[in-house]
Amino acid sequence: MTAAQTGPLGGPDIGGETRINMAFIVAIVAVATIGGFMFGYDSGVINGTQKGLEAAFDLGKLGIGFNVGAILVGSSIGAFAAGRMADVIGRRGVMMLSAVLFFVSALVAGAAGSSAIFIIARIVGGLGVGAASVISPVYISEVTPAAIRGRLSSVQQVMIITGLTGAFVANFVLARYAGGSTEALWLDLPAWRWMFWLQAIPAAIYFFALLIIPESPRYLVVKGQEPRAHAVLTKLFGTAEADRKVAEIRASLAADHHKPKLSDLIEKTTGRVRPIVWAGIGLAVFQQLVGINVVFYYGATLWEAVGFSEDYALQTNILSGVLSIGACLATIALVDRIGRKPLLLIGSAGMAVTLAIVAYAFSTAVTGADGAVSLPGNNGVIALVAANLYVIFFNMSWGPIMWVMLGEMFPNQIRGSGLAVAGFAQWIANAAVSVSFPALAVSPGLAVTYTGYAFFAAVSFFFVRAMVNETKGRELEEMEG
Template sequence: MAVEDNYKVGHVIMITLSAAIGGFLFGFDSSVINGANVALKGYFNCNDMQLGLAVSLALIGAAIGAYFAGRLADKFGRVRCMLAAAVLFFISAIGSGLPFTIYDFIAWRVIGGVGIGVASIIAPIYIAETSPAHLRGRLGSMQQFAIVIGIFVALLSNYIIVRISGSASNLIMGIESWKVMFWVEAIPAFLYGVAAWQLPESPRFLVSKGRMEEAQKVLSMIASVGIKEKAQEIEDSFKTHKPAKLSDLLETVAGKKRVAPIVWAGLSIAILQQLVGINVIFYYGSMLWQSVGFGESDAFLTSVISSAINLTMTIAAILLIDKIGRKPLLLIGSAGMTVTLGILACCFLFGSDASGNLTGNSGIFALLAANFYVAFFAATWGPVMWVMLGEMFNNRIRAVAIAICGLAQWGANFLVSWSFPVLVGKDGIGIGPTYLIYTTFAAISFVLVAKLVNETKGKKLEAM
């Protein structure tokens, strides 16, 4: 009987769920700004450029956190990195609700961004390293599931606060409502720290440090038989292991160095996951729908509905990823996003009046297209990208490769998030042309996945 058939699945799931709280905070922290950006603009009297920076500079922090997370995880362990991320989330949540200027607000958000970057890298690594191959896709999807739950809870929390106060700019017990939105995050940040404190260290990290007895003890918590064999299998994969460095991502072909194809594949899916514009919906959704004629409360509700669809379709992805496979889901998602983004772009291009408000049935079609777009993303690219980054690289380069891909992913996220208010502002190209750009990248993603990405379904990490 294969070792994978004897995993203590219940315990593995509990470990995965605890680790995925980092994903929840990732989603919450990145989306809580959605409800505050209009109020922020008025509170600090900032322009479109400054608003874009207030929203997006946290992503530079995320890029920094993602880049160094892999190295720190290899040096200090996965669990310690999770604890550090929890502290950063907590500090950012409190500080973001106590800003004096737009600049110290940005600083607090950048601190939280570093936490996001660390959590975005550590959770996929940890989950992949504590999961059996035949369940790794579903368990890895828990990271994305937790992210979308975090997004949903953040937007729902914002909506409830606005319903109570009447507006994000109004007061609750003498405090501006948008400040309360950020303070709510301190609760799950504290819980993440408590959960991470209880987690066992990754057996692959322990083996890499020569701590075989500890690794076997952790493996005995995860699997019921074949403990020594599994530990030996992991150790064998590290026999030629040296500290990972950037040059390990290169290969020599005909005497010349080039970036390995697997790294190009990882970079492609990491960058394109953002260039299709998904986070415009979750960072600027409320502002977007208000700008085309929706009232503030309705705009907040629309964002909550989109987030609920995101959550529901991520569940579908968890059920499908180990049956259909990673690559087919990516291709389905690319095709669906290309069509729905194209429809959304046409609604804004041809269905709005001189003031930019959607007219006639354009509003209905735009909402439907936007929510189908979210559904396609959530069922495919949302979870599959993170699962593949956690499993597509071999043990020797995994940490450094994921760090580079995470850096690229957050860089693309920053570019999209910073540019959106500038592109759709009074001096920009407008909403319709902006969505045409996202449509183009969705089409490109189909071609690149077809050419570069290999299936990883069911393969052991040691076989990558």
């Protein structure tokens, strides 16, 4: 067999008996990662709408924290429920449900006449965000070959950042066109409402695109639908590889073949939570404790707090988004070459240093006679450069790699339950950081708050060294713990 041979549907034959239909795999990944785009857009759209929310609902700092953080309540529930639901209705079924939740949330949030209705709408959207955040990576990991699984799974983070950047761009364009986020736009309704309504378009595209991709073959084997699983694998890899993979999946489940449940996360011999579960929870929590979503959710408010205009602050968000996409593309090129663990270590070290620099810059902030806050000398530039370097380090490491590893690190029998617990922990940590930020920014202040994020980045370095095992190039059926 030569490299010039092709698979049954035109994909390249890349060696042995494996005949990968790359066109089909790329199409599947493209559809699945629309969930990442929705995750990003739904998370980022709030960034430019806070003035509108304050004006419409007469909110103070605590009220803004609850309205911004409402999505995180839904996300934590959605992540936990999705991991379990994926073992019942399938990976694709959960993603389709997420698409519906995104659509409903977009319409209701934009039309909300009170803070209570808005919070409910954002919780509904959060259910979709949480579900998509954990299921899209595991689905991708279950339909892609081990040799390129890391780079294809990393596309999820590219799409998350693309969604965030798309939200930033939409917010900027609508606010610029209307003359401000609180100014009237079409139908004499304020621009901030249209920022939410635009989300309904990609949500609808996501739902209908999901109708054309197959269910995960590993889920189908677990449910006793081996002929369907074999058909999917044949379309992906060819008949010979389909035979081998079905047998491997069956064998990985044979030793402990029962309906997956949460108690599988506890070792039967010791009665303790499996070490791999603690590793997953740690990865999920540290990804949030380094403070990345302060940039995503409060970027505009943050830069306005140190003297930037609303227009310039929104442009700064766009810059951060573009740099994030570039960093994720670097990860795609590196993750299957140098591995997951080295990238995590590089990211932890880089974030610790850059966050410390941001903290120093904010410590020099001064308040003028008119009450305006500014950073003296070149400290504003230093803060901006360091913050964007931090974003780059995050998005070349912890941003995509955490999702890659959660999608592949757990053994087949506990993958859904492991994702449920780790995803729940991730969103609880996200909520704790995001909801607390407005108050922390006032007291003890930005400098101390960013010092805390720098501390957690430093601790994450040692956590990775001690607890995280490399998964590069390993088949999912080989995962242990």
